[in-house]
Amino acid sequence: MTLRDEIRRRYLAQPVARRVHMTSSIALVTINLAGALIVFGLIAFVIPLPVEVRESGVRANLVLAAALTLPTVAYGHLCVFLLTRPMLRWVSTGRVPTDTEKLWLLTIPRWTLVFHAAGWLIAVGVFAGFNGMRYTPQVALIIAQVVAIAGVSASALAYLLSERLLRGFASVALRTGVPERMRVQTVVTRTMFAWGLGTAAPVAGLVLVGNRLLTDDTIAEVSTVARTIVILTAIAFGVGGMMILLAARATSDPVRQLRVALAQVERGDLGATLPVYDATEIGLLQSGFNEMAEGLRERERMRDLFDRHVGGDVARAALQGGVQLGGEARYGGILFADVIGSTTLATEREPAEVVALLNRFFEIVIDVVHTHGGWINKFEGDAALAVWGIPLPVDDLETHLLAAARELGARLQSELPEVPAGIGVTAGEMVVGNVGVAERYEYTVIGDPVTEASRLSEVAKKFPSRVVANAVLLEAAGQEAEQWEHQSAVRARGRAAETAIAVTRA
Secondary structure, eight states: OOHHHHHHHHHHHSOHHHHHHHHHHHHHHHHHHHHHHHHHHIIIIISOOOHHHHHHHHHHHHHHHHHTHHHHHHHHHHHHHHHHHHHHHHHHHTOOOOHHHHHHHHHHHHHHHHHHHHHHHHHHHHHHHHHHHHSOHHHHHHHHHHHHHHHHHHHHHHHHHHHHHTHHHHHHHGGGOOOTTOOOBOHHHHHHHHHIIIIIHHHHHHHHHHHHHHHOTTSOOHHHHHHHHHHHHHHHHHHHHHHHHHHHHHHHHHHHHHHHHHHHHHTTOTTOOOOOOOSBHHHHHHHHHHHHHHHHHHHHHHHHHHHHHHOHHHHHHHHTTOSOTTOEEEEEEEEEEEETTHHHHHHHSOHHHHHHHHHHHHHHHHHHHHHTTOEEEEEETTEEEEEESSSSOOTTHHHHHHHHHHHHHHHHHHHOTTSOEEEEEEEEEEEEEEEEETTEEEEEEESHHHHHHHHHHHHHTTSTTOEEEEGGGGGGOGGGGGGEEEEEEEOOTTOSSOEEEEEEOO
16 A cells, blocks of 8 residues: 555545544645745745845745744634534434535635734734834835735635645535525626636736836846846746636536536436535536436336326327327227136135236236237226227238237247136227316227227137137238138127138147
8 A cells, every 4th residue: 555545545544523623724835825825936036126225035924924823723713613603513424414504605705815914914913013113114014015915816716726635525514405596606706706806906916016127227127127026927827727727617517417417318327416515606517417317217217107197108199299298080900809717716826826817927928919019008906908000000910910819819828828818909090189188188099999909809718729810901911811710600799790700820
């Protein structure tokens, strides 16, 4: 294990509260130390000071900065404690944060900026007073301006860095929704803020130098002025670039995640979600994407349920507006499969076994019907009603209908002999549409072919194959008709006239 891995292991082993305090404190101290080094560098090498105070002034201000180190660390630690304490209450207990706690979490970066600015403002006063009493008001003003420039940059960097450090906590907190009273900051505001404090502040140093030279052009040589301009420009490039980079990453990271999530949705993966952690419009965009994905998942669940209830063809036709909801006359084929001796089956076997057998029966029926282009209109206890040609037409309807009946009869006898069933098939004009009321209706088929198929399933129980079809179907069935043979016409129960029938060949 490398030293880095060991440090990471020990860090992750710490409690959450300690890790937050440790990370935040180190980050803030580092930022302020960098600001102090900028102040020292500007005073020692950049900002032209009167010759008589340069050497002693640099040394005296360095001693003052060292003396302020301990109070600065204590102040920073206190700020971190006050800012993160409300957040750690819900983090440490593992509960869902309230809207008030979410809002506080999102405002921590702004309060970090305020606390930093307040601390550096105090530093401006301390350094100005110190140099005013020790030297002249002119020197005090120069030092105060330098400290203020460094403080502005450090405060801006602390704001952007705290946003990034809190991203993980924000994603957890906002997982349960964005608070209604969330004050949204715009991306433009954040970007201009980063530019203003990261680039404009160092440029203000150039203005300070120029103003100093305009009021007193005897304090520095040309080489000194050139060095000053180069250093301040480098600071503007470096600090300004870092600020813009942090602001740009704060925008580009969630946009990249959104692009990846959208690609998942385009591929049909509706389980894509985004972590919500941004306090700008992008955070609302992240939350909106999650709501959209949840809506798509809900719609897909509804469509799946719709498919299961009415069949895929009916569902697609209804969604495309191709079904007349009030009912219409259509030509279609009907297959009716009814279990023989269902009462005996229910009394002689355990309920769980009966349900298992019926489920297996329906599984075979569904598989055969779907294979041959039909769909299941309904299950009626121990019977199933399948339809062809409705709502969408089916080529060679009679062929598919008879082939499905023949295959279903063979499969039931070979795969599920303990559940015998009679199968009747026919075709004809019938009424199809939604039956019921607006609050609850069912897409179904009504008409003489439905009744005839049901009665033929009763007749089928008398034949070994247990499959009977209206013989008229054979006229349009092509080669499939060769698999059937005519039988004597029968008068089914409740029918006024006899029906020519055919059964599958042995």
